[in-house]
Each structure stands twice: as C-alpha cells, then as structure tokens.
Amino acid sequence: QVQLGESGGGLVHPGDSLRLSCAASGGTFTSYAMGWFRQAPGRKDREFVSVINWSGGRTYITDSVKGRFTISRDNAKNTVYLQMNSLKPEDTAVYYCAAGRVFGFPFTTEYWGQGTQVTVSS
Numbered sequence: 503q504v505q506l507g508e509s510g511g512g513l514v515h516p517g518d519s520l521r522l523s524c525a526a527s528g529g530t531f532t533s534y535a536m537g538w539f540r541q542a543p544g545r546k547d548r549e550f551v552s553v554i555n556w557s558g559g560r561t562y563i564t565d566s567v568k569g570r571f572t573i574s575r576d577n578a579k580n581t582v583y584l585q586m587n588s589l590k591p592e593d594t595a596v597y598y599c600a601a602g603r604v605f606g607f608p609f610t611t612e613y614w615g616q617g618t619q620v621t622v623s624s
Contacts, residue, residue: 504529511618524599535605540595555605
C-alpha cells in the first residue's frame with residue numbers, strides 16, 4: 503500500500519509560481535510512474551496534468567499547462583514535484599498526486615493523495 507501526501511499549495515496572484523511536492527511512503531517508489539491531476543471548482547472530474555516515468559527520463563504534460571508547468575522527481579527522497587510558473591486564475595483547483603505502474607497517457611492510477619488547494623486570484 504502506497505501513501506501519498508501533497509504539500510505546497512496556497513493562495514497566489516496571477517503570474518506567480520508555486521512548487522507542489524508529493525511524498526510517497528509504503529512502497530518502492532521507483533516501481534511507479536507518478537502523476538498530477540487537478541479538480542477545478544464545480545467540476546466532478548479530475549483533469550490530468552502531467553506524468554513522469556520511474557526514472558524521470560520521460561514526461562508527458564497536458565497542452566493547457568505546457569511551457570508553464572514542469573514535473574520532476576527525486577527518487578532518493580521518494581518525492582515528485584510539480585513546478586508551476588506563470589499561474590493563471592484558471593489553474594485554480596485541488597491538485598492531486600497519483601501513482602501508477604505504467605507510464606503513459608491516459609495514465610492509469612492505483613493510488614491517490616488527499617490533494618492540496620491552489621488558488622490563483624488577484
């Protein structure tokens with residue numbers, strides 16, 4: 503059983519940056535591809551944001567954040583990151599970390615974190 507815990511969310515202004523972190527425990531971190539999803543206010547579904555393979559050598563990111571968001575991982579720290587730059591109000595959402603066995607898009611997940619709120623507002 504893998505436990506995931508996100509941190510780093512908050513209230514920021516448009517154009518600001520944030521770095522989200524997701525710490526994993528309870529499993530072999532390198533056995534999993536790691537991803538980020540988000541759920542905007544009023545939406546029932548979670549939107550895929552980005553995924554990274556076990557080594558960090560392959561990534562995939564959705565078009566709406568391409569050029570602004572970057573996913574990375576530190577296997578020594580069992581942590582995956584989402585660097586978010588040039589934030590926009592439409593990036594406001596609860597951001598969730600997820601783990602899955604297979605890198606790819608669609609990204610099939612096995613474990614979820616509890617989410618961290620990101621609010622972008624002037």
